[in-house]
Amino acid sequence: MSTDLLSMEENIVKMLKTVYDPEIPVDIYNLGLVYGVDIDDDKNVTITMTLTAPNCPAADFILEDVRLKIESIPEVNNVIVNLTFEPEWNKDMLSDEAKLELGFL
Helix, strand or coil, X not given: CCXXXXXXXXXXXXXXXXXXXXXXXXXXXXXXXXXXXXXXXXXXXXXXXXXXXXXXXXXXXXXXXXXXXXXXXXCCCEEEEEECCCCCCCHHXXXXXXXXXXXXX
């Protein structure tokens, strides 16, 4: 991956860390909800992510927040957010920081 794309990916991760599930005081990145960040040669970004539960009442809010925040990065052309439930999210996907915050450590 080129330095430009690496820097772009770092900016995307920073932005993902500003998106929160309104019911959980931890960002979606540290919750382990982001399964993949793909950037193509035209700087189109595809985020593959899940939610803590398929019936999450904040799903639309979270997905829109992800899209808007990634679109706000100047070098990003286009954003696609793919929602998946495979594999199903579980608390083992939490970062150590999130486990500490939520009292699992």
